Amino acid sequence: xxxxxxxxxxxxxxxxxxxxxxxxxxxxxxxxxxxxxxxxxxxxxxxxxxxxxxxxxxxxxxxxxxxxxxxxxxxxxxxxxxxxxxxxxxxxxxxxxxxxxxxxxxxxxxxxxxxxxxxxxxxxxxxxxxxxxxxxxxxxxxxxxxxxxxxxxxxxxxxxxxx
Amino acid sequence: xxxxxxxxxxxxxxxxxxxxxxxxxxxxxxxxxxxxxxxxxxxxxxxxxxxxxxxxxxxxxxxxxxxxxxxxxxxxxxxxxxxxxxxxxxxxxxxxxxxx
Numbered sequence: 001x002x003x004x005x006x007x008x009x010x011x012x013x014x015x016x017x018x019x020x021x022x023x024x025x026x027x028x029x030x031x032x033x034x035x036x037x038x039x040x041x042x043x044x045x046x047x048x049x050x051x052x053x054x055x056x057x058x059x060x061x062x063x064x065x066x067x068x069x070x071x072x073x074x075x076x077x078x079x080x081x082x083x084x085x086x087x088x089x090x091x092x093x094x095x096x097x098x099x100x101x102x103x104x105x106x107x108x109x110x111x112x113x114x115x116x117x118x119x120x121x122x123x124x125x126x127x128x129x130x131x132x133x134x135x136x137x138x139x140x141x142x143x144x145x146x147x148x149x150x151x152x153x154x155x156x157x158x159x160x161x162x163x
Numbered sequence: 164x165x166x167x168x169x170x171x172x173x174x175x176x177x178x179x180x181x182x183x184x185x186x187x188x189x190x191x192x193x194x195x196x197x198x199x200x201x202x203x204x205x206x207x208x209x210x211x212x213x214x215x216x217x218x219x220x221x222x223x224x225x226x227x228x229x230x231x232x233x234x235x236x237x238x239x240x241x242x243x244x245x246x247x248x249x250x251x252x253x254x255x256x257x258x259x260x261x262x263x
C-alpha cells in the first residue's frame with residue numbers, strides 16, 4: 001500500500017514539476033507548482049512527518065503560492081507568444097547539463113551502501129518538534145524571527161513608489 | 164518496501180528539474196518557482212534522513228528551510244514588482260543594469 005502511494009505521489013510530483021517548466025503561461029506554471037507542493041505533503045505523511053505535511057500545505061501551498069498567484073494576476077502578464085522566454089541554444093545546453101548533473105547524483109547515490117530503515121517508527125508530532133525547537137534550536141529559532149523581520153522591511157522598501 | 168534511497172532519487176530528480184528550469188527559462192517568475200522547487204527537493208532529503216536516522220533534527224531543519232523560502236518569496240516578488248514597474252519586462256536577460 002505504501003509503495004503504491006509513494007509511486008503515485010512521486011509520479012505526480014515529477015509530472016507537475018515538468019509541467020511547471022513546459023507551460024507557456026506563468027499562471028499555469030504556478031497552479032502546477034501547487035499540485036507539486038500538495039503531492040510533496042503526501043510524501044511527508046508517508047515519512048511520518050505529520051506536522052511538516054500540515055505546514056507544507058498551510059505555508060507553501062497556501063501562503064507562498066497565493067503570493068505568487070497574486071503577483072502574476074496583479075501584473076497581468078501576457079502569454080509568451082514570440083518565444084523570447086526560451087532561447088533556442090539555452091535549451092540545447094541547459095537540458096543536457098541538467099541531465100548530466102542528475103546522472104552524477106544518481107551514480108553517487110547508487111554506490112552508497114544501503115541500510116534498512118529501523119522499524120521503531122518515530123512520528124514527527126508537534127510535541128516532539130516543539131520540544132526540540134524550544135530547547136536545542138532556540139537560538140536559530142529566534143534568529144529566524146529576525147530574518148522574517150528583515151524580509152518584511154525589505155518587501156516594504158521595494159513596494160515604495162519611487163524606487 | 165519504500166527505502167530511503169527511493170526518496171533520495173526522487174529528490175535528485177526534482178532538484179535537477181529545478182536546475183534545468185533556472186538554466187533554460189528566462190521568465191523571472193519561472194526562475195523563482197524553480198528555486199522553490201529546488202528547496203522542496205532539499206526538504207525531501209532532510210525529512211527522508213530524519214526518518215532514516217529516527218531523529219527529529221532533520222524536520223527542524225526542514226522548518227527553517229520553509230521559513231527561508233517564505234522570506235525569499237516575499238523579497239523576490241517585491242523585486243519582481245519593482246522591476247516590472249521600472250522596465251516593463253519579465254525577461255531576466257533584459258535586466259542588465261549591473262552587467263559589465
